[in-house]
Every structure is written in structure tokens, then in C-alpha cells.
Amino acid sequence: MKTILILGGSFVGVGTAHRILKQASKTGPAVKIILVSPNTHLYWNIAAPRALLPGQFTDDEIFQSIPEGFKQYSKDQFEHIVGFASSLDVANKKVEVSADAEGTKPVTTIRYDFLIIGTGSRSKEFDEDVKAPVKGLGSTEATKDALHEFQELVEKSKTIVVAGAGPTGVEIAGELGYEYRKSKKIILVTSGNTVLETAIPSVSKTALGMLRDLNVEVKLQTKVNRSSRIKREGPNQIEISLSDGTTLSTDLYIPTSGIVPNSSYIPDKYLNANGFVKVDEYFQVKGLENQHVWAIGDVSDLESPQLLVADRQSGHLAKNIGLILNNNAPLLYKGGMRGMGCQIGKKAGTGHLGWVKLPSFIVSFLRKNLFVEKLASTVDGSAY
Template sequence: MSLQSLQSLLLATFHLLTANYFLLPSPPPLPTNPMKHIIIIGGSFAGISTAHRILKQASKTTAAPFKITLVSRDTHFYWNIAAPRAVMPGQFEDEKLFLPIAEGFKGYPAVRVEVVVGEAVGVDVEGKELEVCVDGAGVGEKRMLRYDFLIVGTGSSSREGMPFKSLGSTEGTREALRGLQERVKGAETIVVLGAGPTGVEIAGELSGEYGAAKKIYLFSRAAAVLEGRPASVSQTALKQLQKLNVDVRVSTSIETITDLPDGRQELTTSKGEKVVADLCIPTYGVQPNSSYVPAQFLDANGFIKVDEYLAVRNADGVFAIGDVSDAEPPQFWFVDKQSLHMAKNMVLTLSGKTPVPYKVSTTGMMGVQIGKKGGTGHFGSFKLPGWLVAMLRKSLFVENLARTVDGSML
């Protein structure tokens, strides 16, 4: 064997015996945070605002991967705050009341948010899946969407199919609103049933617009208009309605409604009086949109039971906000407050931090427009000046529609 061959053999043997001493240890695998899927149900104030708030806040405070899927029965956001005036023809163009929801989320990366037009028809809280009918009509193609967190913000509906809130689809709501406008236009005698905020605003809008050309009644089984509000507010509302020539009947319920051959209706009151109306507009009460939620999570009136974190009791990862929950009365002020808190807590959770409890408001507040120049309201026990309410609600905030849909006002 040559000297050169011997050197090569010794060198190869050396490397073989000492190779492990010179190899660096493999680094441990990097931890991975799985993508969290947040499903938000509801295409109105609660759902839209919460989605925007999470997207905006999370981009600034956490690197945790997540995706939001917004499920909405409606293709368009409906600015129902203006509904009491919109029942009259010619008050608003469609684009002042309805705007496409999906357009409002185009400013975010597609990996972050998806808008699904469909109706929630079932929730499997054990399997963490939401069943969605993608045609929005409760029949047809079904999709099962798996979630890590589910935020329910499906709101409430007006009774008797009135278009004061969404009726289940944008087209259905538009058609109902246009139909009501035509009936208002042709009616000479209109009876508004219920003297809560919606009834008071509608009666005031009708009388303020048509004056003596139409006879407007306002019936309430309660002892006062705006019952449950400070007495001074109720009295002011009554005086303003009477000044507009609204015929207000309190402590009076409707016992029977009889359809007449000419298309009108005859109403018999609890006091034995008969009133013939061309149009009746019921405004009393709302019902929560919770039919798809298992019964054990609902109270006796159909509202979803939540705890101090707005979490649905005994349903892991599920939350409910706005009109559909039992946290606070169905009112815009409370919806916005809950949305703000829900977004904050969701971002804390995504960041691995502890969420904070929600503080239920103990201060009642309300503002109602009565005609285009009047109004009343209160904050707690403090009565708001009528001129201030009328000035603030003059446009019924329709200028905020676009900024609500695209999140720019949040």
C-alpha cells in the first residue's frame, strides 16, 4: 500500500469516528398556532360592527392567525333606524337604506374574512359546527361550518311581518317596505297599534307629513305613551303628538279586527268603540331571531341566556350579543356597547390573555323623533331637550350607513 493510500484511509477513518462531535444538534421544531375560525352570524349592527372591530383591533395587537366568516341572511345592510320615516313613499332612495355587505369588507385580506349569504338553521355546540342554508330560505343546499368561536348577533324581528327590521332577506324586506309605502299613500285613515318608541315615531312622522289629509290614530293598551320612561318624557311625547293632530288612545286595547268587503278593517276597542281603518300598522314588541339555537340555551321568551362575559351558558366558545341575547333590552345603544366589548374580549382571547367581564348598563336612555321638528328623550332620569333630540335625529343618521358597512366610523 502506498503512503498516499494509507493517509487517505486514516483520514477517512478519523472523519467516520469523529463526525458526531462536529455536527450541530437539530433545532427543536418551532411552535405553531393553529388558525382560529371565528363565525359571526348576523348582517346588521351587532354582526357587522363586531366583525370590523375584531379585524381592526387584532391587526394592531396580535399576530395570532384567525379568520372571520360572517354569515348573513341579507345581501345588504338595512338602515332600519330610518324605518319610521321610510314607511312613507318618497322619503329615501334605496341606497340610503340598503348597502351591500360584502363590499364593506373588501379592504381586508381575503384570508382574514369571508362573507357567506345564508341562514343559520342549526348549531351543534358539542361538535362546534354551524349549519347554514346557503340560499337563505331555510331549504336547499346546506353547509356545515366548523368554528372555534361563534358569535351570535342575529338580532330580532318585528311582529306581524312589519319591515321595521329585516324580514329574512334583502329583497323580502324591500318588497314589504314598498308595499307598505303604497298602502300608506292610498290610506285616508291609519291606525298605529302600540305606543312604544316605534309607534310614537311612526304616528308622528305620518301626521307631520300628511297633516289633515290623513286621520292618524295611536292606540295603546298601556296607561301612557312611552310607558316605562320618565313621566315628563311621556307627557312631552303626548303633547307633541296631539299638537300634530294624532288621535291618541291610551288604556285601550283592540279586541277584534274584522276585514270588510271594501278592503278596509273594522277595529273594536276594549271600550266598545268601532274604528274603520284603511290601514293598521302594528308596532308592538319584537321577537328574537333564535329559532336555530337549541332550546336549552334560551329563556322563556326565546332570548339567548348569557353570562357576564356575554358567553352562552354551557356552550363552549359561543357568545351572543345584541337584541338576540338576554343581557340588556333590545336597543341600539346596548347593541353597540356589547359589540365593542365582544371585539375587545375576542382579541384578548386570540392573544392568549384573559377576557374581562361585561358591565351591564344601569342607565336607561332613549331618543324619539316626533315629526320632523319635534322629539323627546332621556338619559337616566335626565330629560333631554326636545330641540336637541330633533336636531340629532333630523336625518335619522342615514349618513352613517356607508361608514357602518365599511367600518370606517368605528
């Protein structure tokens, strides 16, 4: 029996575990999956831009238990260990797992035959004392607590500034504009010439128009220099300094620019300058070719972090592992067509596939619930 260790309990880790187990039960030799993650529940952070607002989703709609999702497998097939990967020893095929992110609490050593790194990414750290849980914050309890706290702040705030006009920033601004266009002032600040700069021009133009239709004030070619909390009675206790020499006063500031890979436990020689794992077109970690160590999803450097990309990578890697277990050669990963979709409020959206702009009603229809309906089938494996 081969032991396959998967690091990371988000969409890509959970999905890959189910795919391998289902595949092995039909055609392959016996395997045991050990899934290591600090979270007990999968957080459907794809819906985070809407979940940040109060009253949009219940906890049960965006958090589901990982152990419950794998209860159909025996202990010989699946084990979930709650903890943080603290070090990786590829020479001896082992990973040390700590009970805390700093690695100061008791450590468990896990040995593996195959290793899949899927620890994802986190939002870039800023100086603000309030964190928007756009991604998981380690444990499920920490993420839930932060989400509830943030929802209360949104409810109380009269002015909200969002910085960064990538898909996350645009979706958050769109949700805020749709829900509060008549009661709160929503401002989106971006250093770019438009929003969604990585999209095709027609999509960027459409998104900008949709935001303005929702009464979102968009400040283009403007960079946030710093933000600071000031001692002032009443509202507008955060002051934001902008690159044009002006300042904004706001109740809530939501920076969305940039992600950081969760790769601190991996030796530096396997990481690029930004900390992402360097992989080849088989998802093998460069420098560890043919040693059965792969990295997929946000933590790897192969493709942009998107749900459809992660799902495609997960499916391909699971298939390759099945081939390897049956002594067959793995297949080269060729990726897919470039594209994106962005929901802007509950009734509008835009996106493209390749260089073709998608009709707004199609994007909005597909993304109207931000795919929360897929959470249960992802966690229990019935989606695969």
C-alpha cells in the same frame, strides 16, 4: 388562525366583524371572520319609521352592500355567506346554514373556533296580510319589496291606525302626523296609561303632547282585540275591534307591539321562556361558559334592544375577543346608563339619560336624520 363565525348581518354583526378585523390587524394573531346572513345589504332599520313613508329616503340611503363594505379584506380574512342558520351543534362546533328560512334547501356546514350569535329579532307576527318592514324580512330583496309595497299603501290611505306606543309606534305615528296631519287621519292605540311607558314620566308626557300637536289621535288604555279585512267598496276596508267595545275602520293598520328573537336554530336549553339567548355578563351563552360562544344585541336577554346598547355590547365583545386571542382574561361588561331618545316628526323629539330629561332640541338635532349618515361608515368599517 382562528375562525370566528358571526351569525347575523345587521348593525351588530357587521360592526363586530369590522372591530375584530381591525383589532387583529394591529395587535392580535391572524383570524378569519365568516359572516352568515340572509341579507346581502345592511338595512338601516333605525330609520324605518320614516322610511315607511314614500319619498323620504332612497334605497341607497338605507340599504348598503355588505360585500362592498368588506372589500378591503382578503378572502383569508373575511367571507360572507348568504343564508339562514338552521341548526347549532355546540359539541362539534358547527353551524348548518340553509338557503331558505325553513331549512328545506341545500345546507352548508360551517365549523368555527369562536361563535358570535347576533341574529337579532323580528316583529311579532300578526294576522294582517300587510307587513310593515320595521325590521328586515330575511333577504334584502324581500325587505325592499315589502318596503316599496308599504310606501304605496301609505300614499293611498286616508286613515291609518298604529297600535303600540313604545318607541317604534310613537316614531311611526309621529312621522305620519308630521307628513300628513292635514290630509290623513292618524290614530295611535295603546293599552297603556300613556305613551313610552318605560321612559321617565316627564318624557312620556312630552311625547304625548308632541303627538297631539301633530294632530295624532291617541287612544290610551285601549287594547286591540283583533283586526279583520272586510269586503267593502272604497276606503276603510280594515275593521279593528277594541277593548272598550268600539271598532275603528281604517285603510291601513300598523301593529308595532313586540319583537321575537331570531333564535329558532338554537337548542331550547340555551333560551329563556321568550326565546332570547341566556347570557352572562361576559355575553357568554349560559351553559357554554368558556366554550367561546357569545350572544349580543336583540337576540340576547341581557339588555333592551337599542342601537346604543348594541353598539356598546359589540365594542366590548370585540375587545374581549382580542384579549382572549392574546391569552388574557376578558373584562366584565357593566352596561351603561339607562336612557332613550325618540324622534317625533322631523322637528321634535324627546328622551332621557338616567333620570334626567334631555332638552327636546338636542334629541331632535341628534336624531333628525335617524342616523342614516352613519350607515356608510358602519358598513365599510370606517366608524370603528
